[in-house]
Structures are given as structure tokens and as C-alpha cells.
Amino acid sequence: MKSPSATLLAEVRTFRQNHPDVRYVDLIALDIPGHFYGKRYPVEMLEKVAAGSPLKLPQNAVLLGAQGGLFKIGDYCFNDGDPDANRRLVPGTLKPVSWESQPLGQMLITSDGTAAPIEFEPREVLTKVLERLQHKGIHPVVAFELEFYLFDKKLDNGLPQFSRDPLSGDADDQPNLHIERLSRFSEVLDDMAQTAQEQGIDITVITAEIGPGQFEINFGHCDDGLRAADWAALFCRSTRGVALKHGYRASFMAKPYLQFPGSGMHVHVSLYDAAGNNLLAAHQQQPLRHAVAGCLELLPHCMPIFAPNHNALRRLGGTVNAATRASWGFEDRDACVRIPESDPRNLRIEHRLASADANPYLVLAAILMGLEHGLEAKREPITSLNEDRNSGTDFPVEMLDAVRAMQQQPVVRDKLGAEFVDVYCENKRQDHLAFQQEIHAREYRWFL
Structure with a gap:
């Protein structure tokens, strides 16, 4: 060798x-x-x-x-x-x-x-989580999905403009899921996909999403969690560059328009043993229920990771398929943790809470930590949305509340590392204070 x-x-x-x-x-x-x-x-x-x-x-x-x-x-x-x-x-x-x-x-x-x-480097945080799981005989298989918007290359007084339909030249300002939009924007989308493949990224499905100029890219399922997160990170970089080359801006901003859906980072995770058996499917899927319970228990304490900025917090509970509480359900896109229909071999969770601009290494680390905690604690989850549409537990939607909830949680500190948690939370606290230091034009309109 x-x-x-x-x-x-x-x-x-x-x-x-x-x-x-x-x-x-x-x-x-x-x-x-x-x-x-x-x-x-x-x-x-x-x-x-x-x-x-x-x-x-x-x-x-x-x-x-x-x-x-x-x-x-x-x-x-x-x-x-x-x-x-x-x-x-x-x-x-x-x-x-x-x-x-x-x-x-x-x-x-x-x-x-x-x-x-x-200790606080995102890739190192994920590495430690993956190594701990490997020592326990748990081998994750991961697939990311990323939503993003295309804007016109030129801003209007600093504000984004709708992307121009290459066929008509008009603004693509109508939200829809029509597949014809893939054809109209095929030149830039094909270049994005080809460029990603040149970077070694396994691109699979491309979808026209509901928002105007909004699309989703799916990646292949990968048995190397670090590489799966690498793909998500590198895709964001290459996609922004390709968009500019074609006269657009590509943005993974979580909520660019209040009236249209935000952009999320959906992560599919299944867990296998060394022999290739799906751990979540064993014993009539009881481990699946335990894993879901662990995810939901720690989710409110990982909000600074899943929604890492003020704009990402705006996305939560806003429009279509954006969760307002920590919840789960079978084939339910309103849930934070969705269980897609699949055979036992491919049984998995789909974690849907993170914003598209979240750090993929940290998002995956937090999800795997929740699954690990659930398998260890072996608790039953709360009622699913399939049984009760009002089921769910609250999570913080203000950044300082979210930071406090994360910094004080002993399981999070233990499994992600106390040094990382303290550094990350202070980084988010300082970002919040810096954000507050600018007077917005809206304040003059309201109070001058």
C-alpha cells in the first residue's frame, strides 16, 4: 500500500x-x-x-x-x-x-x-462523532439535499431581483413546480451539475421548487459522512461561481423572500452494522423510534447549528413544509424528522430542519449525535404527526435563547465537545450583537 x-x-x-x-x-x-x-x-x-x-x-x-x-x-x-x-x-x-x-x-x-x-473546526467536530460511532459498530450512510435560489446578477439598491427567464426575458416571479422551468434554465443548471461532477460530487435529482427561481439538488447516498459533507460544502462554492458565469446569483440564503418558501438542507441518514444490516429496522423498527426520540430531545439544543443566523430563524414556520415545533412523522414533510417510505434495507430518517446556509459538517454531527443519544437512552418518541397534527415540542426561535439552550445542554457538550460548544455559541452571540449594531431604514420609517 x-x-x-x-x-x-x-x-x-x-x-x-x-x-x-x-x-x-x-x-x-x-x-x-x-x-x-x-x-x-x-x-x-x-x-x-x-x-x-x-x-x-x-x-x-x-x-x-x-x-x-x-x-x-x-x-x-x-x-x-x-x-x-x-x-x-x-x-x-x-x-x-x-x-x-x-x-x-x-x-x-x-x-x-x-x-x-x-477542536472547534467543523470538520474535526464531525470526525470525532463519526469515529465514536465507528467504535460502537455504527456506520452511517448519508445523503444531502440542498435548496437554493437564482437571482438576477444585478441587485436593486442592495436587494435581490427575480432571475430572468432565459426563454422570455421576463422575471421568473411565479412560484411553481413546473418541470418546464428546468428546461428554461437548463443551460445554467446543466453547467452546475456538470461542474459538481467534475468536483467529484455525486449529483442525482434536480427539482424545480415552489419559489420563483428556486431549485433543489439531491446528492447520492454516501457511506463516508465526511465526504458527504464535503460534497455539500463544495457544491455551494461551485454553484455560486457557475451562476455568476451565466449572469445569475445563486444563493443558499435561508429566507430571501418572506412571501415565498425558504431554502432548506435536508439530510437522509440510515445506520448499518459491520455486516451491512440496517440497525434502524431491527426488532420491528424499535431502534428507529429510539433514534427519533433522541433527535427530537436534542433538537431544541442544536438550533444555533440548524438555524445559524437571523435570516435562517425567519424560515421556521413561515410557509410550506417548514416546521414550527420539534416533531416527527411517516411521509410527512411538515415534520422536522420525516420517515420516508422504504423497504427495511433502506429505512432511514430525513432531517428537514436545517437551513440551506447551515454548516453541513456541523448539521450532520448534530443529527448523528441525536441518533446516537436516542439509541443509548432507548426512550419512546412523542406522538407522531400522523396520529396528532398538534404533536411536537417547542424549540427556541430567538438567537440568544437558542445559544443559551445549546451551551447548557450536558449531552451536547459531551458529544460535540465542550470547547467547541463554548466557542461556537460565543461566535453566534457575537454575530447577533454585530447584527444589532446597524440601524435599518425601517427604524427611521417607524420612529423618526
Whole structure:
């Protein structure tokens, strides 16, 4: 077997051979709010990193706020000297970037698997959850679904405009599910799908959603949770770039229009043992009920992950298929946790609460934590929506309430890591305060 460095070196050399015009490669990772940060490396320097040279970036780059600023979080950022931390290249993620004007490559980097992983790095948080499950003989299979909107490339006084129908040239301002919209926007959608496939992402179904200019992309089921989350993160990056190339803006913003449906991140998860048996289907599906109970119990304490900003909180309970309480049901899209109809082999949950702009690594970590907790506690879930349309438990819909609920929950602190929980919650608290520091024009209209 090849050593990790030999495998990476072969990957870089093959890339250089296949793409001789590429001079630079973006080395990228996802921060806490779900934005990519990193460095642009000359490709010949990347070969040295692949061969074993150190790759270091500031540790505190992970802590950036939603607008890119640094917050004082404990001793981080301002009292720690802003130290570097080692990163490593993620094998198999070196791909060409086709949406930029000049030839370019990109590759994921991470601190997980290094000598001193960053405890609050999203990919490291998910890695720890997956490793713990593996030690217990639990092997998740995961599939993400992402909704997004296409806007016109030009903003109107900072506000988004409806995307233009390529056929008529008029604004695509009518909400519908018509498949003809896939044909009318086929040029940009096909490019998005092809570009994603070039990035190694398994794209399956494309759907025209209810909102004007709104679409959904489904990914294939993947037995590697890290790779499934990588796909979701990389898809957001490539889709924004492809949209701009075609004269649109692609946005995963949770609630761009109050009068139209928001955009969600739906995550399908099934659990298997080492022999390939579906753990949720055993004993007349009793483990499924326990897993659902665990998800619902911890859901109110993970709201800063599922709805990570003020706009994401606007999406909840607003229009179609957006849950207002922690609930579950069979074939019920109003539920936070939906059980799709399937055979025992493919029995799974569909977690529907997260917004499309949530951090996919953290969303998956929180869902798996809930499933794990449920299997351990072995409690019965609340009544399903199929039996009682009013069933459900409340969850916080104000950011400071959500942060307090997350920071004080002992199971969440134990299973996601106390250091991560404290850092993440303070990041969200500081983002909330920064958001409040700007006077909106509405305040002048109301109170001047």
C-alpha cells in the first residue's frame, strides 16, 4: 500500500499532467459560519506539501464571524498571539476550477488527522462523532439535499431581483413546480451539475421548487459522512461561481423572500452494522423510534447549528413544509424528522430542519449525535404527526435563547465537545450583537 504522502504526491502530479495550464491551487476549508477560507498556492509548492512539507494557516481563521471579522472568544484571537495550526490535504479533492476566468485548481484542507486538530473546526467536530460511532459498530450512510435560489446578477439598491427567464426575458416571479422551468434554465443548471461532477460530487435529482427561481439538488447516498459533507460544502462554492458565469446569483440564503418558501438542507441518514444490516429496522423498527426520540430531545439544543443566523430563524414556520415545533412523522414533510417510505434495507430518517446556509459538517454531527443519544437512552418518541397534527415540542426561535439552550445542554457538550460548544455559541452571540449594531431604514420609517 502507498503511504499517505505517496498517494497525495501521485494525485498532485497526475493533476499537473492533466492540467498543465493551471499555475495556482486554492487550498480551502470551511469556517464556523460555513464560509471557505484558505490560501492560493503555486502548484509546484503544492507538490512539496503533498510530499510532506508543513502546511500551516492561522488557527483563528476558523473563528471568523459571518462578515469575516474576528471576535474575542475566551483567549482566542486577541490573547493567544494568533498562532498557526497545522492542516493537511484531503486526498481525492484536488480538482480543476472551471468557473474562474483563469485556469485554477482547488483542494480541501483540514486539521483533522493532524498531530493537534483544532477542536472547534467543523470538520474535526464531525470526525470525532463519526469515529465514536465507528467504535460502537455504527456506520452511517448519508445523503444531502440542498435548496437554493437564482437571482438576477444585478441587485436593486442592495436587494435581490427575480432571475430572468432565459426563454422570455421576463422575471421568473411565479412560484411553481413546473418541470418546464428546468428546461428554461437548463443551460445554467446543466453547467452546475456538470461542474459538481467534475468536483467529484455525486449529483442525482434536480427539482424545480415552489419559489420563483428556486431549485433543489439531491446528492447520492454516501457511506463516508465526511465526504458527504464535503460534497455539500463544495457544491455551494461551485454553484455560486457557475451562476455568476451565466449572469445569475445563486444563493443558499435561508429566507430571501418572506412571501415565498425558504431554502432548506435536508439530510437522509440510515445506520448499518459491520455486516451491512440496517440497525434502524431491527426488532420491528424499535431502534428507529429510539433514534427519533433522541433527535427530537436534542433538537431544541442544536438550533444555533440548524438555524445559524437571523435570516435562517425567519424560515421556521413561515410557509410550506417548514416546521414550527420539534416533531416527527411517516411521509410527512411538515415534520422536522420525516420517515420516508422504504423497504427495511433502506429505512432511514430525513432531517428537514436545517437551513440551506447551515454548516453541513456541523448539521450532520448534530443529527448523528441525536441518533446516537436516542439509541443509548432507548426512550419512546412523542406522538407522531400522523396520529396528532398538534404533536411536537417547542424549540427556541430567538438567537440568544437558542445559544443559551445549546451551551447548557450536558449531552451536547459531551458529544460535540465542550470547547467547541463554548466557542461556537460565543461566535453566534457575537454575530447577533454585530447584527444589532446597524440601524435599518425601517427604524427611521417607524420612529423618526
